[in-house]
Amino acid sequence: MQVATGTVVNGKIVLEGVPLAEGAKVTVVTRGADESFSLSEAQENALLASIEEIERGAYVTLEELLASLPQ
Amino acid sequence: MALRVKISARAAREVRQAAEWWLVNRTSAPGAIGTDFAESVGLLAEQPAIGAKYSGSRTPGVRRLFLSRVGYFIYYRVDGTELRVLEFWRSGMPVASISALAVSKLPPNISSNRNASATTTTAMSSEDFLFSLVDEIQRKQRESSFAALLPRERIFYLVSALEAELNNGGFNQFFFNSAGDFTTESVEALRTIGADQTAMLLEQAADVFRPVTPSPNWSERQAQVNAFTEAQNATLESLDRMFDAYRDNLSRLLANFMESA
Numbered sequence: 001m002q003v004a005t006g007t008v009v010n011g012k013i014v015l016e017g018v019p020l021a022e023g024a025k026v027t028v029v030t031r032g033a034d035e036s037f038s039l040s041e042a043q044e045n046a047l048l049a050s051i052e053e054i055e056r057g058a059y060v061t062l063e064e065l066l067a068s069l070p071q
Numbered sequence: 072m073a074l075r076v077k078i079s080a081r082a083a084r085e086v087r088q089a090a091e092w093w094l095v096n097r098t099s100a101p102g103a104i105g106t107d108f109a110e111s112v113g114l115l116a117e118q119p120a121i122g123a124k125y126s127g128s129r130t131p132g133v134r135r136l137f138l139s140r141v142g143y144f145i146y147y148r149v150d151g152t153e154l155r156v157l158e159f160w161r162s163g164m165p166v167a168s169i170s171a172l173a174v175s176k177l178p179p180n181i182s183s184n185r186n187a188s189a190t191t192t193t194a195m196s197s198e199d200f201l202f203s204l205v206d207e208i209q210r211k212q213r214e215s216s217f218a219a220l221l222p223r224e225r226i227f228y229l230v231s232a233l234e235a236e237l238n239n240g241g242f243n244q245f246f247f248n249s250a251g252d253f254t255t256e257s258v259e260a261l262r263t264i265g266a267d268q269t270a271m272l273l274e275q276a277a278d279v280f281r282p283v284t285p286s287p288n289w290s291e292r293q294a295q296v297n298a299f300t301e302a303q304n305a306t307l308e309s310l311d312r313m314f315d316a317y318r319d320n321l322s323r324l325l326a327n328f329m330e331s332a
């Protein structure tokens with residue numbers, strides 16, 4: 001996997017100096033790093049509960065989760 | 072070097088539930104949840120700074136990434152060399168609404184415990200129940216039509232969708248997305264639950280389309296939004312700020328309405 005940054009020009013993504021193989025599948029991520037969002041108290045509580053879950057060992061890896069998904 | 076990924080038990084459950092639903096109801100892309108989640112988490116492990124930042128202070132460092140095809144947010148943060156995936160939440164249903172309902176529907180003793188902030192397990196199980204309610208309403212809307220919903224379900228659906236869009240991207244996003252198909256109905260729903268301030272703001276936002284009105288047809292309305300002038304967009308942004316500055320407690324009003332309806 002490689003990560004490249006481009007610009008939207010007239011509705012098309014323009015990448016400069018990034019060689020991409022014909023037919024390569026790409027994922028488009030619109031940068032959100034400069035954006036911010038707020039949360040309700042309930043959402044914050046849920047996030048805190050999830051943080052606590054991981055800290056006490058109640059977590060799975062990505063591979064474990066993917067293996068458990070329905071096919 | 073890629074970060075090591077840890078996914079909370081709760082987030083893992085949310086991903087599994089979403090994947091199960093998607094498998095049954097989205098036959099054109101039954102594995103989209105797993106595919107998009109895996110690719111996005113892989114990307115975040117390499118580039119964790121691409122997500123939007125949480126602006127508050129209770130859960131510092133939290134970011135989120137939107138998966139546009141499936142309509143879910145990944146909430147995460149980096150701790151040392153680990154990428155910790157905390158939640159996997161739908162964009163169309165604000166947790167605030169569900170939580171307010173959870174409190175309102177709980178027996179009094181449980182409700183008071185929840186307010187003491189030490190009953191996460193109990194609160195979550197109630198929220199799970201309400202997620203089921205929300206799923207049922209959304210399933211009915213998807214599989215039949217908006218008209219198939221009961222009146223109280225329509226109001227719940229309309230207000231929840233509106234709140235999600237406004238919290239996410241403001242009035243512009245509301246009109247650009249499918250929630251804007253029901254602009255007139257949303258105004259009525261807001262007035263029904265007593266959210267007069269938000270109803271007034273939505274009416275003012277709809278006035279931005281003058282001399283026409285927001286088309287109930289999604290693609291036609293997206294064309295209208297794309298053709299907005301800077302002045303029209305500025306008016307919508309002004310209304311966004313008014314919504315943020317003085318907002319009806321939509322979650323509470325909705326909970327009160329659902330209790331009494």
